[in-house]
Amino acid sequence: MITIYGNYHSRASRALWLLEELGLPFKLRFVAQANRFKDPLAPDAPLNTHSPEFRKLSPMGAIPVLEDDGLLLTESLAINLHLARKAGGPLAPAHENELAQMEQWALFAATWVETDALALSFIYRRKEQDTPEGKAEIAALCSKLARPLLALEAHLGSHSNMVGGRFTVADLNLAEILRYGQDHPPFLDPYPRLQSWIALCQKRPAFRAMWAKREAEKV
Numbered sequence: 001m002i003t004i005y006g007n008y009h010s011r012a013s014r015a016l017w018l019l020e021e022l023g024l025p026f027k028l029r030f031v032a033q034a035n036r037f038k039d040p041l042a043p044d045a046p047l048n049t050h051s052p053e054f055r056k057l058s059p060m061g062a063i064p065v066l067e068d069d070g071l072l073l074t075e076s077l078a079i080n081l082h083l084a085r086k087a088g089g090p091l092a093p094a095h096e097n098e099l100a101q102m103e104q105w106a107l108f109a110a111t112w113v114e115t116d117a118l119a120l121s122f123i124y125r126r127k128e129q130d131t132p133e134g135k136a137e138i139a140a141l142c143s144k145l146a147r148p149l150l151a152l153e154a155h156l157g158s159h160s161n162m163v164g165g166r167f168t169v170a171d172l173n174l175a176e177i178l179r180y181g182q183d184h185p186p187f188l189d190p191y192p193r194l195q196s197w198i199a200l201c202q203k204r205p206a207f208r209a210m211w212a213k214r215e216a217e218k219v
């Protein structure tokens with residue numbers, strides 16, 4: 001049985017979207033981010049990323065965690081690459097070279113995009129987007145992100161998708177990472193192909209199903 005520890009308002013959304021795509025049965029064990037609580041170690045605090053019981057599973061104390069028949073994984077993108085390969089089908093690599101490309105795009109997204117896209121999102125979550133400091137930070141982040149986003153835009157000039165000419169786990173992983181930047185509405189304006197590609201990803205019934213559950217989840 002597949003168990004995901006986490007919640008829809010976290011990087012677990014990547015695995016939860018993928019599980020909707022794959023139609024694999026799974027259990028979601030709700031674990032909240034510790035920073036949602038004044039005292040995450042209080043005896044009555046809900047299970048969270050600082051709870052000793054959870055820390056036994058996750059040495060970093062972070063979500064998501066996957067348990068799958070004795071396999072324990074604690075990195076969201078590794079979880080997704082594993083789930084896609086386990087299920088097989090069109091979202092999975094069809095051969096070794098596709099696997100290598102999917103791994104490359106996952107590392108690309110994590111190392112070139114995620115930190116700065118998340119930083120953009122946090123400016124909005126702190127409601128600082130209209131302050132002079134917030135505006136300057138947004139401009140600096142967008143300028144830094146131009147390098148990977150231009151590379152993605154160029155890739156989409158000659159490919160419909162990240163790998164294999166079809167929607168795969170590589171698209172899903174990247175789309176979920178780019179989504180943080182979308183909290184800044186003009187984020188993708190300079191990149192029309194990227195904009196159309198992400199719109200298609202986010203129109204998928206499995207994404208919509210994940211999103212509906214996210215919206216129904218109490219934060």
Ligand SMILES: N[C@@H](CCC(=O)N[C@@H](CS)C(=O)NCC(=O)O)C(=O)O
Pocket residue numbers: 009010011012033034035049050061062063064074075076077
């Ligand atoms: N590189 C990890 C990052 C995981 C991570 O930072 N998760 C956040 C939630 S999105 C978390 O658990 N934060 C709570 C905490 O650090 O206590 C992954 O992609 O799985």
